[in-house]
Amino acid sequence: MGKIMTRVFSRLILAAVALAVCGGARADFQEGLEAYNSGNYLYAFDEFRALALNGDAAAQYRLGVMYTKGQGVPKNDKEAALWYLKAAEQDDTRAQFIIAEMYAKGQGVPQDDKQAASWYLKAADHGFPKAQYTVGLMYAKGQGVAQDFIQAHKWLSLAGDMAVNSKNWVEERMTPEQIKKAQVLAQEWLAKYK
Numbered sequence: 001m002g003k004i005m006t007r008v009f010s011r012l013i014l015a016a017v018a019l020a021v022c023g024g025a026r027a028d029f030q031e032g033l034e035a036y037n038s039g040n041y042l043y044a045f046d047e048f049r050a051l052a053l054n055g056d057a058a059a060q061y062r063l064g065v066m067y068t069k070g071q072g073v074p075k076n077d078k079e080a081a082l083w084y085l086k087a088a089e090q091d092d093t094r095a096q097f098i099i100a101e102m103y104a105k106g107q108g109v110p111q112d113d114k115q116a117a118s119w120y121l122k123a124a125d126h127g128f129p130k131a132q133y134t135v136g137l138m139y140a141k142g143q144g145v146a147q148d149f150i151q152a153h154k155w156l157s158l159a160g161d162m163a164v165n166s167k168n169w170v171e172e173r174m175t176p177e178q179i180k181k182a183q184v185l186a187q188e189w190l191a192k193y194k
Contacts, residue, residue, distance in 0.1 A: 029059060036062065041072025052083065057090035064095065077108030088119060096123040097131050117144030124155060127193060133159035133166070140170050149174050153182035158189060 032047030045066055051059035060083045066072055067080035081102050087095035100119035103112045117138050123131035136155035139148045149170050156167035171179055 029056065032059070032062070036066075036071075041066065045072040052086070055090070057087040057092045057095070060084075060087035060090070061092050061095045064098065068098075077102070079108075081108035088122070091122075091126075093123050093126040093128050093131075096120075096126070097128055100131070100134070113138075113144030115144075124158075125193070127158075129159050129162060132156075133163045136163060136170075137166060140166065150178050150182045150185065153179065154185040154189065157182065157186040 028047050029051055032044045032051070035041075035047065036044035045063070048059040048062045048066070052063050064080045064082075064084035064087065067076045067083065069075065073079075081099065084095045084099040084102065088099045096119050099109075100116045100123060102108050103110075103116035103119060105111065109115075117135070120131045120134045120138065124135045132155045136152045136159060138144050139152035139155060141147065145151075152170045153167060153174065156163040156170060174182070
């Protein structure tokens with residue numbers, strides 16, 4: 001009975017420490033965000049950097065923003081890309097979209113349409129309309145992906161009102177069967193992700 005109680009007590013202690021650390025990390029992030037929003041970029045940078053180095057995706061994204069804008073640090077697109085990429089790899093949708101934009105423009109990273117398309121697609125799969133629109137355009141043009149009007153139509157449909165003109169342009173190049181297939185794919189995506 002003594003060994004069981006010791007194990008239970010040890011696990012409770014570990015859980016309490018983990019909870020305290022996680023709660024402290026969120027408090028530090030909130031402090032960093034408040035400092036950022038009030039223009040105290042140096043303090044915000046220190047808070048975000050400590051968290052980012054420990055793998056906090058939201059803090060990594062914020063460091064990317066600060067390096068992009070030169071807030072509290074010298075403007076540095078390569079350093080921004082590094083932090084956006086770290087956050088994007090942890091499934092941060094905003095970071096996925098921004099790193100895709102950086103690959104598309106060759107900003108802080110080598111220009112690479114395939115990498116851009118890959119990151120736009122990840123953000124699009126999270127329901128980010130601007131990414132869905134961009135993925136639709138990339139499929140329509142065959143930029144970074146094989147040209148595919150069915151996929152283009154699907155993503156442009158999901159992007160909503162911002163993509164109406166582009167979707168109409170794509171439809172003019174499709175057969176009625178292709179349009180129907182694209183509509184089914186869009187409905188399947190909505191059923192799966194919404």
